[in-house]
Amino acid sequence: MSSPVNEPVINTFRLTKVYRSGFRLKSVRALDSLDLQIEKGEIFGFLGPNGAGKTTLIKILMGLSKPTSGEASVFGESPRGARVKSRVGFLPESPYFYDYLTAAEFLKLSAGLSGMRGQEVAHSVRRLLKLVRMEHAANDQMRGFSRGMLQRMGIAQALINDPELVILDEPMGGLDPVGRKEFRDIIVALRERGKTVFFSTHILTDVEMICDRVGIVISGKMVDVGRLSEILTEEVESIEVAIAGVSGKFRKVLERVARHSIRSGDSLLLSVRNESDLDKVMAILREAGGDARIKSLVPQRKTLEDYFMAHVGGPASRDAAGRRNHDGY
């Protein structure tokens, strides 16, 4: 049962989800004509602020929720089918588990739900406890687990059926730096084994380190998809110059050249627009002579954070969409 070679693993076409909530059935467009293709074997980071529609898309891809209009397919089939799910692993956002179960019992349950039997179950449980470094807590009830331990159990249950596609909703939430590193290693190891990984996050460093491609979603719309280097131009936005030992007269001249400046004792931190402004600064410093010298020079490139700040609208619209995401019943 293999898909045609070039068929995307995940494919959505004008996917739209409208929630109606509240007394007047006010409608909120959580996803708005979203098109997305994920190819086999890539790590795709799905980025967006809280309430942008990330969880809504993931719920549709997992068959938990139905689109209002448009289409979504996974491995070329409807995501609601059991056949698709046997090829997918899923970690929900800040997952809750059955806290009366022990770690081993929970993974046994996950294996049973995936249709495994007998020896296969015991073998998978052992393998995954080892992978997420939870062997020491195998027989402890999950009610006593920390956020980080629960997150590890979450990834373990998602990988129990050795899925071809792994969908992770905010997988780095609640993990400390060591945990995040281990998690990134797990994700990269999955790619090495030819698996496809789709994960959502609002933490930019995760994406910069491991993703092949990213998609940026804001207010339910995909505003950009591509390699990170394509989305964030390499162009230098400004140059930060730290100068020490400048006297009053020259300081004023320097401040006029700079876009921003910060004084601290006889030091000065300037932000200049481009190299020609930087040349002007150098010329002034040569003229000033004496103790005046450059301590450091740092070119500033556009970061994902800048990108976000520039694209994200007012907070009110985002919160409205965010609240809807968690209204289960």
Next chain:
Amino acid sequence: MIGRISAVASNTFREAIRDKVLLTLLVFGVLVMGSAKVIQPLALGEESKVVKDLGLASITLFCVLIAVLVGGRLVYKEVEKRTIYIVLAKPVRRWEFVLGKYAGLMAVLLASLVIMTVGFYLILFATGIDAPAYMLWSLLMTYFELVVVTAVAVLFSTFVTPIASAVFTFATYVVGHLTRDLRLLAAMSPSPIVKGGSQFLYYVLPNLSNFNIRGEVVHNALLNPQALALSAMYAVVYAATLLLISVFIFSRKDF
């Protein structure tokens, strides 16, 4: 299919037996049966019948309470705690989930019924009252009654909160024992609205008084095997219908 249903069922069973609600109800049920001894002096020579009747009635009542209280939270809790995302992300069909939950609770009820029955017989032996195995027929019918009541609880659990579900299910249980009166009301009422309403309820609500054969077994009366078999079949058909409706509702749910 069977593997996945039994995975859901055994998890439901495990959840229930590690839950304090079940233990509390079981302990309380046995205590109530034991207390029958206290009221014996009031029974004027009919002690053994009163103790037996009260014992059988409390087993039924406490099992119904377990079905109502544990069953009402069955599906809702999974949605509320979002464990449902994990289950439904696995290749588990939604009907398998509903059926697994039901089967798990029926296993819990069987275990509870057995525990309370053992407690009941021990109390009878301890107080020197004769304890014929014949009374087990009444407990078997109680189990068929639970087949129906649990299906009602599961149905409500798919679309209302646990408290509302518990209230509705218990109300169904109480009215289910009064359906004969409903028919009487329909026959006697001059108002067409009351007539229509009670007739509707009579046909829709389960007729649970059929499962009550305590009077017969306590008084050593002869049982009608055909009537019992019919009641058992009725329970299975009624529960299957409710489960079908539950699956229908649950399959359309958006999480």
